[in-house]
Amino acid sequence: MELVLVHLFPDLLNLYGDRGNLIALRERARRRGIRVTVRQVRLEEPLPRDGDLFLVGGGEDRQQTLVAQALRGSTGQLRSAAQSGAVVFAVCGGYQLLGHAYRTAEGQELSGVGLLDVVTEHPGHNTRRLVGDVVATCTVPGVGELVGFENHGGRTRLGPGARPLATVRVGFGNNGEDGTEGAWCGTVFGTYLHGPVLPKNPRFADYLLRLALRRRYGDVHLQSLDDRAEEAAHAAAAARARVPR
């Protein structure tokens, strides 16, 4: 089997160890004998047509504007990739831009890709950033508990067309009010969880891999891996999240 992973704007959206998500997907596929190709897409470059899974990371506010422009240029391509069953997975700043719109702390309105029915607003630099550990229960069947770390000023609200990715047990989530974290719809996923999220939540990583492979190979069985190190890191993160610090 083959899998093409596409990393969008790695030199802009590389905040916070999010390349760990790419490493996790790549290594977990390779350990199952899947041939993995990673394509890095920089600003102004077209998206590859053969991508099975598109990763969008988080960035700083200034980069958000650049990325919003770049993503708008690729909206059509990203939309048709998702319609053909490719997975789109976005973290933090990338997640915000997958929605309809993002209003920056300065009040600038950035239009998003519109792949997720969410809207984000940054209430301004003088408001509290939502920072800290997160433990949440994932709504994706079979994934269970998610652990990660959030750090965002923007507040995201879900429309009727998006499902929350998780319900928060520790932490703020999308907006610190409604107890939801992230959003998903079909094969498009957005989350505020850094950490990075996929290495420590291997069942979620495997879910995304299976979904990405489905486009070409139908339902596939992924052999189970020795995940003791992953589970230990997950447990350590969850335990630290429950200690006030």
Added chain:
Amino acid sequence: MAAGRAVATLTRLLRVGGGTVLPGRVARWLCPQALEVLSSSLEPVVLVSGTNGKTTTARLVARALEIAGLRTVHNRAGANLHAGLLASLVVASDLRGRPRAQAGVFEVDEATLPSVLPILRPRVLVLTNLFRDQLDRYAEVERVAEAWRHALKRLPPSAAVCYPADDPQVAEVAQQAPVGVPFGIEDASAGRDTLEEAADVRYCYRCGVPYRYTVAFLSHAGHYACPVCGWARPRPSVRAEEVQLRGAAGSGVRLAWDGESVTVQTSLPGLYNVYNVLAAAAACHALGLPARALREAVESTRPAFGRGERLAWDGVAVQILLVKNPAGFNEALRLVVLERPRSLLVAINDRTADGKDPSWLWDVDFEGLCDLEAHVTASGLRAEELALRLKYAGWPEEALTVERDLARALRIARQRTPPGGVLFCLPTYTALLELRQILSRWGVAPPFWED
């Protein structure tokens, strides 16, 4: 001045133990203007701020001032928030609240800098660099830069700002300074031609397009230019014209400014310390100190607490390198790879001073470690996260032990070190404090406030 006197009296009472912060907290509670009052007679005042290199650079500058004959007060233990600055002044003051020193050298936390600049009114401000660090606290590198940009505009016209020409973001910010003293490495042989993963500022502040680099030294520090607007690395007035790196043994650097040239040998290891020497040279130049004072200061300065010091322990050497962000960690790994030790202890904590989110480990290039024949002992509160990172970097499972308890981990790592060998320890900040405590309990190291 009643409060000032009370402060000073308290000082004497509080001088027990190694407390480097508490006297400052008490003084500030008694007299909110204490920092301004106690520092007002100091001339010159030098402030050192930035992500990496504050402690070492401040030590070098303080030493040079002492050698030039000025009694200097200095927050040398690295307590660099408001209370820590004040504590160093309180401890160095007499009963009437007057400092027993002429000059002051203070390292200042980068987020604290804007608030203390108008109070301490430095003659020289040294900016070392800006790297991605504890984002849970500083939010974003760009916001620190923005705060600096505003703070520099309010400096008095006589203040000199020493800044790294090689760091595009800091160099751009420093254009707001009344007087700029750019420093940089000219010797391209000390660099590489590609940027590493941890590099975070690579886009022109004005145009938003990527800088073009002809050489990269350390993370995003190098020789760069914007292809659109033409903004490029300023020509440094204090230059490292020749750099000879000798791994953990230190470096030789030929420094030049204003037609003067001096070669210094430093036992401080790694290219990042070449930048610290260079930053100190720029400060000495701005202060008008003789080159001799700089050279003596550099050559008599041993690595600071956890900054590459080597301790003897029962037939092996222990070398401790503080790691706190991807850029610094990559430099430490580069040294480790050169030295090829058989045993390595890495201790990752996630307390406030370490950064509560250990995800930055995923931006460290552990992949480059994998051809090393060594055993890694992973320790600290997030030992498991480190172990997972190493697993995904391809590090063999049988060459790794996970032991959260630092004392036990240290024993394991010690056993893995052959006689006469070097045990490398890479702790985050609070793990470093813990490590030092354990080593001093075992008689290997002195307590840190004696450093």
